[in-house]
Each structure stands twice: as structure tokens, then as C-alpha cells.
Amino acid sequence: MTMKLIKKYRDGRIFWPSMVFFAILVFNTLISGGEFLSITIMDGHFYGRLIDIFRNGSKLMLLAMGMTFVIASGGIDISVGSVMAIAGAIACSVIRGNLFPALQGSVFFALVLALAAGALCGAWNGFLVSRVKIQPMVATLILMVAGRGIAQLITNGKIITVNSQAYYFINGGYILGLPFPLYLVMALFAGALVFTKKTAFGLFLASSGINEKSSRLAGIEVENIKLLVYVFCGLAAAGAGLIESSGIKGADCNNAGLMIELDAILSVAIGGNLLTGGRFSLGASLFGALIIQSITTTIYAMGVPPEVIQLVKALLVITISLIQSEKIGLKLIPAKEAVS
Amino acid sequence: MKRKRNFSEISLLTITLALFAVMYLGGILFYGFRISTFLNLFNDNAYLIVATTGIFFVLLTGGIDISIGSVVAFTCVFSAWLLEKGVPSGVVIPLVLLIGLAFGSLQGFLIVRFDLQPFIVTLAGLFFMRALCSIISKAAIAIKNPFYLKVALAKIRFTLGRQHPKIYFYALFAIAVVLATAFVLKFTKFGRTVYAVGGSEQSASLMGLPARGTRVMVYGISGFCASLGGVVYSLYTLAGYSLQNIGMELDAISSAVIGGTLLTGGVGSIFGAAIGVLIQGLIQTVVTYQNLNTWWTKVTVAALLCLFIIIQRAMSVNGEQARKKRLIRVA
Numbered sequence: 001m002t003m004k005l006i007k008k009y010r011d012g013r014i015f016w017p018s019m020v021f022f023a024i025l026v027f028n029t030l031i032s033g034g035e036f037l038s039i040t041i042m043d044g045h046f047y048g049r050l051i052d053i054f055r056n057g058s059k060l061m062l063l064a065m066g067m068t069f070v071i072a073s074g075g076i077d078i079s080v081g082s083v084m085a086i087a088g089a090i091a092c093s094v095i096r097g098n099l100f101p102a103l104q105g106s107v108f109f110a111l112v113l114a115l116a117a118g119a120l121c122g123a124w125n126g127f128l129v130s131r132v133k134i135q136p137m138v139a140t141l142i143l144m145v146a147g148r149g150i151a152q153l154i155t156n157g158k159i160i161t162v163n164s165q166a167y168y169f170i171n172g173g174y175i176l177g178l179p180f181p182l183y184l185v186m187a188l189f190a191g192a193l194v195f196t197k198k199t200a201f202g203l204f205l206a207s208s209g210i211n212e213k214s215s216r217l218a219g220i221e222v223e224n225i226k227l228l229v230y231v232f233c234g235l236a237a238a239g240a241g242l243i244e245s246s247g248i249k250g251a252d253c254n255n256a257g258l259m260i261e262l263d264a265i266l267s268v269a270i271g272g273n274l275l276t277g278g279r280f281s282l283g284a285s286l287f288g289a290l291i292i293q294s295i296t297t298t299i300y301a302m303g304v305p306p307e308v309i310q311l312v313k314a315l316l317v318i319t320i321s322l323i324q325s326e327k328i329g330l331k332l333i334p335a336k337e338a339v340s
Numbered sequence: 341m342k343r344k345r346n347f348s349e350i351s352l353l354t355i356t357l358a359l360f361a362v363m364y365l366g367g368i369l370f371y372g373f374r375i376s377t378f379l380n381l382f383n384d385n386a387y388l389i390v391a392t393t394g395i396f397f398v399l400l401t402g403g404i405d406i407s408i409g410s411v412v413a414f415t416c417v418f419s420a421w422l423l424e425k426g427v428p429s430g431v432v433i434p435l436v437l438l439i440g441l442a443f444g445s446l447q448g449f450l451i452v453r454f455d456l457q458p459f460i461v462t463l464a465g466l467f468f469m470r471a472l473c474s475i476i477s478k479a480a481i482a483i484k485n486p487f488y489l490k491v492a493l494a495k496i497r498f499t500l501g502r503q504h505p506k507i508y509f510y511a512l513f514a515i516a517v518v519l520a521t522a523f524v525l526k527f528t529k530f531g532r533t534v535y536a537v538g539g540s541e542q543s544a545s546l547m548g549l550p551a552r553g554t555r556v557m558v559y560g561i562s563g564f565c566a567s568l569g570g571v572v573y574s575l576y577t578l579a580g581y582s583l584q585n586i587g588m589e590l591d592a593i594s595s596a597v598i599g600g601t602l603l604t605g606g607v608g609s610i611f612g613a614a615i616g617v618l619i620q621g622l623i624q625t626v627v628t629y630q631n632l633n634t635w636w637t638k639v640t641v642a643a644l645l646c647l648f649i650i651i652q653r654a655m656s657v658n659g660e661q662a663r664k665k666r667l668i669r670v671a
């Protein structure tokens with residue numbers, strides 16, 4: 001039984017990304033002389049660098065899941081950063097009472113409206129891609145440009161701060177000693193996993209990404225599947241935007257989620273998912289997000305200037321793309337999978 | 341097929357021109373635009389016109405280059421840094437142009453040789469150049485080189501009654517770049533190959549055209565024009581700052597699209613793309629006149645971009661239906 005599980009893990013797509021993540025953890029532990037792994041308990045909460053990686057990486061993990069679906073469908077969504085800004089702007093404006101004065105102070109409605117706005121943004125992207133048939137890159141470019149502007153118009157170009165303990169809880173809260181954002185990630189992951197593995201959705205999605213035409217001939221409603229993945233991605237982005245805005249206790253439309261779309265795409269790529277669409281693994285993307293977060297932490301810890309992080313990321317993207325390229329012919333993906 | 345293409349190109353250009361004319365007339369009526377307003381459109385957007393020319397080549401082949409904003413920023417920061425160190429401008433300018441060309445060509449090589457997605461490669465390029473900017477200097481560096489100062493202030497002044505409109509030399513330079521591009525695309529072998537590759541790469545290579553080499557070259561041109569745009573921008577602001585021009589690639593792409601370039605490749609006119617830049621400049625001017633939040637510019641540009649893409653889409657659907665009808669008739 002255990003042997004079988006180990007073999008399944010060894011052959012699975014999650015193997016390499018998780019190994020890299022653990023290798024980075026080991027490396028960190030060595031250079032910090034063991035301090036890295038130490039977790040202290042204060043007021044019943046866990047504190048430590050490892051916990052920080054999980055907490056700070058939660059935004060990216062949410063985005064990575066949404067992006068995995070979109071990329072699996074053969075698309076891309078570069079508007080997630082702007083959607084984060086919109087979600088934060090709406091939530092903070094509602095709590096402050098600048099938007100819908102009747103709902104002032106209601107964190108619940110703020111969250112519902114922010115998530116609904118995220119889903120609406122996703123639906124708009126999905127509409128443009130699946131119905132108007134615009135290339136995904138260009139369709140989401142529109143919202144990427146306009147979204148930040150819309151967020152600015154919601155907040156009237158100001159940085160809005162909120163004073164609400166309930167709202168702070170989204171990023172700073174703890175349940176059973178673990179940071180609250182981690183539960184959000186786990187909940188979304190569990191939901192998405194059940195939805196893709198226990199229904200035919202996952203299969204349909206991968207099939208649409210591999211060959212749209214034949215999937216349509218096989219009776220799969222490719223258009224609706226595409227619409228759905230963009231809505232999911234918008235929702236995940238709104239969730240990430242709420243965590244970010246709760247973390248800074250306000251809405252900063254200029255900087256919320258700036259350039260994070262690139263990190264989200266990178267997470268999916270590092271997780272070993274093909275950027276051209278098709279077969280995907282949510283778990284592998286989560287490890288991809290954790291790898292990026294831990295590399296960032298490592299670089300900070302080593303005292304290297306943070307600008308270098310981008311340089312490293314840029315080289316990583318190219319390396320991964322080259323490894324994935326069929327022209328190079330490194331057969332890292334098992335043959336049976338390449339066929340399917 | 342060919343006639344249909346020409347038709348859609350011309351009608352897209354007409355829409356763009358009409359839009360510009362209507363907006364400008366509105367500006368004259370409501371805000372009292374003068375000749376100088378018109379010339380300032382060129383003065384303020386010269387760098388964007390130059391950079392758009394580069395990305396226009398890439399879009400024509402059906403590719404995309406999102407690294408140009410970072411390349412512009414890198415050019416400004418790097419040349420400001422070199423000039424501060426006392427390197428003569430005669431060395432700095434050729435050097436940054438060469439870097440732009442080499443960087444663009446490298447991206448093109450990766451994309452074509454290894455069949456990578458243009459979006460991913462140029463995304464990495466965006467990261468890379470932006471990182472280099474902040475490694476060189478996080479603070480803004482002012483340019484005090486006498487040659488730069490002289491060129492930056494060189495202008496032609498007209499006298500029309502009581503008005504004294506002026507146009508800077510670098511704006512004239514941008515116009516020259518557009519004219520040169522138009523010539524290359526219309527009358528050289530290379531230019532015609534770019535259009536052919538954009539129409540269908542497979543057909544182009546079957547015709548014996550150097551499709552792959554051309555695709556590498558357009559990215560090289562894009563990098564080169566981006567650094568050329570960077571030189572113009574450093575003349576415009578006389579400084580280099582690592583966080584400048586974030587999102588400029590989107591301005592350039594939307595200019596080209598508003599100017600009637602099809603993102604699927606093969607169709608587009610450089611004059612349209614240049615007018616696209618001017619339309620964005622007009623929007624910016626109106627927003628400033630109205631004293632609105634500057635973000636209205638972005639929202640309006642995005643709405644226009646969306647509108648034009650949908651018009652393009654409708655046109656190509658129409659074209660396809662017409663072709664299908666013809667095929668049925670032939671059968």
C-alpha cells in the first residue's frame with residue numbers, strides 16, 4: 001500500500017515541483033543554521049519563517065489555481081492584478097460607506113460585493129474570449145488596462161484605509177494557530193479538486209485545451225467551459241485582492257497586485273503545466289507558487305537586493321519554457337501523458 | 341481574398357481617421373484647440389510613435405512583444421547612468437541602440453528557434469530589463485550632457501498671427517521614422533515578406549520566402565525601435581528612472597489596434613498606428629483640459645481598444661462568411 005502510494009507520488013506531476021520546494025527549504029535551513037525551520041508559539045499562534053512563506057504565498061496560491069484552469073483551457077489571464085485592485089477598492093469603499101452608504105460597516109456585504117465584482121470581471125473576460133472569440137491575451141489586456149483605472153475611479157484616486165477588526169482578520173487572523181489565508185487556499189483547493197476529479201469537468205477542460213475543434217465535435221460545450229474558467233479565475237483574483245487589501249488595511253489601487261499576473265503565470269509554469277494548455281495539476285501549481293514565494297524569502301534572507309528577484313524569475317521562465325519546448329526534446333513529461 | 345483584405349484595411353483606417361478628425365474638431369469647438377495643441381501631440385508622444393513602429397512590425401507577423409516598456413526604461417536609465425559617468429554621447433547612443441537590437445533579436449531567436457510562445461518570452465524580457473534598471477539605479481538620474489541638452493531643446497518655431505506654435509526636432513525624427521517604416525513595408529522585399537508571414541507563415545515559406553528569419557528580424561526591429569524610443573524619451577524628460585514607462589507596451593499595442601492593425605497579423609498600416617498614438621494623445625489632452633482624474637485616459641483607451649477589436653472581429657467574420665459563400669458557389 002505504502003509502496004503503491006510512493007510510486008504514485010513518484011510518477012505524478014506533483015513530484016518535481018514538490019522536490020524543488022523541499023530542496024529550497026533544506027537550502028534555507030542550512031544557510032540559516034536551522035533557524036529557518038524554527039516555529040515558535042506565541043499567544044497560541046504559530047510564528048516562523050515557514051509560516052510566513054505560507055501566509056505571504058497564499059495570494060499567489062489562489063491566483064495560481066485560477067490561472068491553472070485558464071491556461072489549461074488554452075488561454076491566459078493577465079488581468080488578475082487589476083481585478084485584485086478592483087476587489088480591494090470595492091470592499092474598502094463599502095466598509096467606509098463611500099459606496100452603497102446603506103451597507104456602511106458591513107464586512108459581510110463588502111466581501112460578497114467584492115467577490116461578485118471579481119466574478120463579473122471574469123465573466124467579461126470569458127465573454128470576450130468564448131463568445132466574441134478574441135485571443136485571450138488581448139481580451140484580458142483590455143481589463144488589465146481599464147481595471148486599474150476602474151479601481152481608481154471607485155476610490156476616487158485616493159488610498160482608502162479601513163478600520164475594521166473583522167476585515168483585518170482575512171489576512172491577519174488565526175484559526176487553530178494557523179494563518180487564516182491558508183484556510184482560504186485549502187478550501188478553494190479542495191473545492192476545485194473535487195470539482196475536477198469527481199465530475200467530468202476536469203477531463204472536458206483538458207480536452208478543450210488540447211484540441212478545441214475535436215472537443216466540440218465530441219459534444220463538449222467548449223464555450224461554456226471557457227466562460228466558467230475565467231469566472232473562476234476572476235473569483236480567485238478577487239479573493240487574493242481581499243487578502244492583499246486586508247493586509248495593508250486599506251485599498252491602494254496603484255500597487256495592489258502590480259505585476260503579480262506574471263508571478264501567477266510563472267507558478268503554473270514552474271508547476272510543470274504546459275503553457276499551451278491541456279493536462280494540468282492544481283497541486284503542482286500550488287507548489288509552483290510556494291517555490292516562488294520561498295525563493296523570494298531566500299533572496300531577502302541572503303541579503304541580496306530584491307531587484308535581483310525579477311532577474312532570477314526572468315531567467316527561470318526562459319529555462320522552463322526551453323525545457324518544455326518540444327524542439328529541445330528533453331522528455332521530462334512521461335510519454336504516455338504526452339500522448340493523451 | 342486579396343481585394344477583401346485591402347478593403348478591410350482601408351475601411352479600418354477610415355474609421356480611425358474619422359475618429360481622430362471628429363475628436364479634434366470637438367476639441368476645437370469645446371476647448372479652443374490651437375495649432376500648438378496639434379503640434380504638441382507630436383512633441384509629447386514622439387517616443388511612443390517610435391516605439392509603436394517597432395511593435396507594429398511584430399504585430400504584423402501575428403506575434404506580440406510586451407517587453408518594450410522595460411527596454412525604453414532601460415535605455416533611459418542606462419544612458420543617463422553612462423552620461424553621468426562621463427561617457428561621451430557619441431558612444432552612449434550607438435551602444436544603447438545596439439543593446440536594444442541585440443536584446444530584441446535574442447528574444448526573436450528564442451521564439452522562432454525553440455517554438456516558444458512570444459508572450460512568455462517577452463514577458464521574461466520585461467522582467468529582465470526592469471530588473472536591470474533598478475540594479476543600475478533606483479533613484480532618478482538627471483541628464484546634464486551638453487549634447488543631449490542641445491538636441492532636446494532644438495525646435496522649429498512658427499509665427500502665425502499671435503500664436504507661436506513649435507515642434508521639437510525629436511518629434512520630426514519620429515515622423516521620419518514613420519515615413520521610413522512606410523517605405524520599408526511598401527517597397528522592400530523584407531517589408532512584403534513581413535505582410536506575407538503575417539497572412540500565413542506556412543504559405544509564405546512554401547513560396548520560398550525566408551519566413552523564420554523574418555520573424556526573428558521583426559523582434560530585433562522591435563527591440564531597436566524601443567531603444568530608439570528610449571533615446572527620444574530621455575531627450576523628452578532629460579532623466580532616467582527605473583519605474584518609468586510601466587505599461588507602455590499596452591499603449592503601443594492599443595495604438596496599433598486603434599489604427600487598424602489586425603492582431604492576427606497580416607493587415608495594418610503604419611500611418612494608422614501613428615494616428616492611433618495621436619488619438620491617445622488627444623484623449624490625454626481632453627482629460628487634462630477637463631481636469632479629470634488621469635485614470636480616465638486609461639479607461640477610455642481600453643474602451644476604444646475593445647470597440648476596435650470587436651469591429652475587427654465582426655469584419656473578419658463577415659469576410660469568412662463571404663469566402664464560404666464563394667466556395668459554395670464554385671462547388
